[in-house]
Amino acid sequence: MPHTSLSDQLTASQRRAVEHRDGPLLILAGPGSGKTRVITQRIAQMVRRGVDPRSILAITFTNKAAGEMADRVEALLPGAKVWVSTFHKFCARLLRQHARGVGLDTNYSIFDTVDQRQLIKLTMRELDIDPVTYQPAKIAAQISSAKNRMQSSEMFVQHYEERIGNHDQAVVARVYPAYQRALLASNAVDFDDLLLHTVALLVENPELRSELDARFRYVLVDEYQDTNLAQYQIVTAISQEHRNLCATGDPDQSIYGWRGARIGNILRFENDFPEAEVVRLEENFRSTQHILASADSLIAHNVERKAKSLITDNPQGAPVELLNFYDERQEADVIASEINRMVAEGDESYNDFAIFYRVNALSRKIERALSEHRVPYQVAAGLAFYERAEIKDLLAYLRLVHNPKDVASFARVVNTPTRGIGKKTQSRLNRWASTEGLSLMVAAAQAERCPQLGARAVKALKAFTAMIEQFSLADAGSISDLLRMIIDQTQLTRGWADSDTEQDQQRLANVNELVTDASQYDTAVGSESSLEGFLETTSLVNEGDSLDGETGRVTLMTLHAAKGLEFPVVYVVGVEENLIPHERSLRSDDWREKEEERRLLFVGMTRAMRRLFLTQTLRRDFRGRSLATIPSEFLMETEFVLNNYADGLGGEWDSTANRPTHDEMDQSVPDHDVPPIAANMQHARSTKQSAKLSLTTAADLLNGTSDQADIPVGFAEGMTVRHPKYGLGTVTTLSGFSKNRAVTVQFHDRDRIETFIAAKCPLQPVGMG
DNA sequence: CAGGCCGTGCTTTTT
DNA sequence: GCACGGCCTG
Numbered sequence A: 001m002p003h004t005s006l007s008d009q010l011t012a013s014q015r016r017a018v019e020h021r022d023g024p025l026l027i028l029a030g031p032g033s034g035k036t037r038v039i040t041q042r043i044a045q046m047v048r049r050g051v052d053p054r055s056i057l058a059i060t061f062t063n064k065a066a067g068e069m070a071d072r073v074e075a076l077l078p079g080a081k082v083w084v085s086t087f088h089k090f091c092a093r094l095l096r097q098h099a100r101g102v103g104l105d106t107n108y109s110i111f112d113t114v115d116q117r118q119l120i121k122l123t124m125r126e127l128d129i130d131p132v133t134y135q136p137a138k139i140a141a142q143i144s145s146a147k148n149r150m151q152s153s154e155m156f157v158q159h160y161e162e163r164i165g166n167h168d169q170a171v172v173a174r175v176y177p178a179y180q181r182a183l184l185a186s187n188a189v190d191f192d193d194l195l196l197h198t199v200a201l202l203v204e205n206p207e208l209r210s211e212l213d214a215r216f217r218y219v220l221v222d223e224y225q226d227t228n229l230a231q232y233q234i235v236t237a238i239s240q241e242h243r244n245l246c247a248t249g250d251p252d253q254s255i256y257g258w259r260g261a262r263i264g265n266i267l268r269f270e271n272d273f274p275e276a277e278v279v280r281l282e283e284n285f286r287s288t289q290h291i292l293a294s295a296d297s298l299i300a301h302n303v304e305r306k307a308k309s310l311i312t313d314n315p316q317g318a319p320v321e322l323l324n325f326y327d328e329r330q331e332a333d334v335i336a337s338e339i340n341r342m343v344a345e346g347d348e349s350y351n352d353f354a355i356f357y358r359v360n361a362l363s364r365k366i367e368r369a370l371s372e373h374r375v376p377y378q379v380a381a382g383l384a385f386y387e388r389a390e391i392k393d394l395l396a397y398l399r400l401v402h403n404p405k406d407v408a409s410f411a412r413v414v415n416t417p418t419r420g421i422g423k424k425t426q427s428r429l430n431r432w433a434s435t436e437g438l439s440l441m442v443a444a445a446q447a448e449r450c451p452q453l454g455a456r457a458v459k460a461l462k463a464f465t466a467m468i469e470q471f472s473l474a475d476a477g478s479i480s481d482l483l484r485m486i487i488d489q490t491q492l493t494r495g496w497a498d499s500d501t502e503q504d505q506q507r508l509a510n511v512n513e514l515v516t517d518a519s520q521y522d523t524a525v526g527s528e529s530s531l532e533g534f535l536e537t538t539s540l541v542n543e544g545d546s547l548d549g550e551t552g553r554v555t556l557m558t559l560h561a562a563k564g565l566e567f568p569v570v571y572v573v574g575v576e577e578n579l580i581p582h583e584r585s586l587r588s589d590d591w592r593e594k595e596e597e598r599r600l601l602f603v604g605m606t607r608a609m610r611r612l613f614l615t616q617t618l619r620r621d622f623r624g625r626s627l628a629t630i631p632s633e634f635l636m637e638t639e640f641v642l643n644n645y646a647d648g649l650g651g652e653w654d655s656t657a658n659r660p661t662h663d664e665m666d667q668s669v670p671d672h673d674v675p676p677i678a679a680n681m682q683h684a685r686s687t688k689q690s691a692k693l694s695l696t697t698a699a700d701l702l703n704g705t706s707d708q709a710d711i712p713v714g715f716a717e718g719m720t721v722r723h724p725k726y727g728l729g730t731v732t733t734l735s736g737f738s739k740n741r742a743v744t745v746q747f748h749d750r751d752r753i754e755t756f757i758a759a760k761c762p763l764q765p766v767g768m769g
Numbered sequence B: 001c002a003g004g005c006c007g008t009g010c011t012t013t014t015t
Numbered sequence C: 001g002c003a004c005g006g007c008c009t010g
Helices: A003-008 A012-019 A035-048 A063-076 A087-097 A113-126 A136-148 A153-162 A167-185 A191-204 A206-215 A229-237 A263-267 A289-299 A328-344 A360-372 A389-402 A407-413 A423-436 A440-445 A455-469 A479-490 A502-528 A531-540 A583-587 A591-605 A633-637 A662-668 A698-705
Strands: A025-029 A056-060 A083-086 A109-111 A188-190 A218-221 A244-249 A277-281 A321-325 A353-357 A377-379 A554-558 A567-572 A608-617 A619-622 A625-628 A639-644 A719-723 A727-735 A742-747 A753-757 A764-768
Touching: A012 A035, A012 A277, A025 A035, A035 A056, A035 A063, A035 A218, A035 A244, A056 A063, A056 A087, A063 A083, A083 A087, A087 A191, A087 A229, A087 A531, A109 A113, A109 A191, A109 A407, A109 A531, A113 A136, A113 A167, A113 A188, A113 A407, A113 A423, A136 A167, A136 A191, A136 A229, A153 A167, A167 A188, A188 A191, A191 A206, A191 A229, A206 A229, A229 A244, A289 A591, A289 A608, A289 A633, A289 A639, A321 A328, A328 A360, A328 A608, A328 A619, A353 A360, A360 A377, A360 A554, A389 A407, A389 A455, A389 A479, A389 A502, A389 A531, A407 A440, A423 A440, A423 A455, A440 A455, A479 A502, A502 A531, A567 A591, A583 A591, A583 A753, A591 A608, A591 A633, A719 A742, A727 A753
Parallel strands: A025 A244, A025 A277, A056 A083, A056 A218, A109 A188, A218 A244, A321 A608, A321 A639, A353 A554, A353 A567, A377 A554, A567 A608
Antiparallel strands: A619 A625, A719 A727, A719 A764, A727 A742, A742 A753
């Protein structure tokens, strides 16, 4: 494609981003603004202007994003050697070359979360810390979060000793250093370490840093709003002399703060690089005007952001609809039958639909309704291929062959399948190996020297090590053959083939798939074939990426998983207080957490191209109990028309099954009344009519257009109130409508924060301030 | 050493 | 409400 016509297809700001070559560049790209296209064209443009492709490094977070970008660059510049990689893969490569610099051997293992947990558990046992009282997963999370703050074990311990920490921190202060030592002894790193070791490498070796700075003269980072401290330091470290750092992202789509991502990194880009050019991509090519206006109105309520407008030439489209249901059963049934109706009318096909929810737990009831209504669907969740037990087992054999010090892999397979090396034997071997200073494999090979072990255990251990030692890539010839050899000798799949349980058949199929993967790898890399390379792809690649767009199925996923995708018709279910915003963010004293929740809903809404439905119910099952819900405070910040199904007049919903009669509803839910917001909008009940309706914000409704005579409105933010039990407090938030109007109070005594239903609580207003 | 029973404790999850 | 992990029994 000649580049004149190419530029013609770009908007003015897109062109500015594409044409920009030297110096820092910040691309603030709103949802659906053609960001990936801009980045890839920019790379192509740079190369056409004489930049050496090998001096360009493009970094993404996911393999999927990296793959897409690589494909698009390849299409524009066939054969160009631009390095497109994920952060973790980039660091893994760098560390292979400089492993010694951080105390590792080049054949180090990469521990995933499961390995990590296992090693932490092992470490805790050695420290005599009860893994029941202190859950390894939680300890692991705290260690990971410390690492995200770039707090080494030494720093954590020091920090802990300087001020009195709590019980958990005392445990972490003991486990963290021991865990790091165990990792080193295993010649292994966890995901966080890949980044941290790289930072250490760059800090401790100024000459390496400047070598990389010079080698990667042009650095592009996608989704910059999701970078954590370590990633930020890596990127900035290699952009000091050659300050051609191009950061792209959208602060409004930062939804991984809880994993250490720092929205501040993108917000302060212009401080870090004062000479930066800033390009805003504000034109949206995805959604209708109604959808964008509604999403924009929501996100405008965030304080921590860069103001950015969302504009589109797309048609106005249908208004965003808020569907109000009696309960989640009805919610799921109506969604399922509505999808069927729209498909039957020929407007849409199943793969045009997506259903998003805040927590995975919500998917179950939707899935059930979809199958009952014969709606084909796929769930974007479940265990990733490489996380399945049988795959991990097989890979652990491979890892142990490659890195015999790998404790997690040893522990995983030493008795899988069972070969008489039980827990007792293992812990005796552990203890002995650590006093003797031997790795587990070496200790097991000379188990007869261990006085605590019985003859049978010794025999089993020696047989195990002898078996592992005869596995070698050189002898097997290829990785797939090595895998076949392992499967054959270990009898890992014994019994599965004859078993008629679905699970065993699935396991067998998975194992076969791994062998197929391996042979594909073998042929793809030819003589370069190495255990290292194969293991690296399997530990850093997630198969969950391969969610298909053309399956003819409705897609279900969490709001987090939805980022970066688009669907013609989107349902966001459970837009209720405590779900989104999630209760945890409401309990937090950090207001930023609620803003992240708002961004999460924003991300969900902006996935929609033509139709967007938000849903809420009056009651929802929560941990086995059915509770009255409170509408999400975010609803008041969006624009929608209400389509009420909970009043028995409901729209198109005529499913006879399981629908509560009015009598049932009266009995079971004393406060099931249609809120005024709904009553006010009863004419909005048919989906087909909605396009004719005028837009109303929930806030408008709340401000008196509706009949609310019986509602106590006497609360305001900032007001001081008295509670008979909790004493004085200050009203921090008001949310919900009508009878669901809720008041959140921060009590002055201690840290108590409580939310009440305004109509029913014993709160006495005492005055303002 | 497997299979069942009970108690616990619950977001999100790019790598 | 359900899933996972630990513990106990056959």
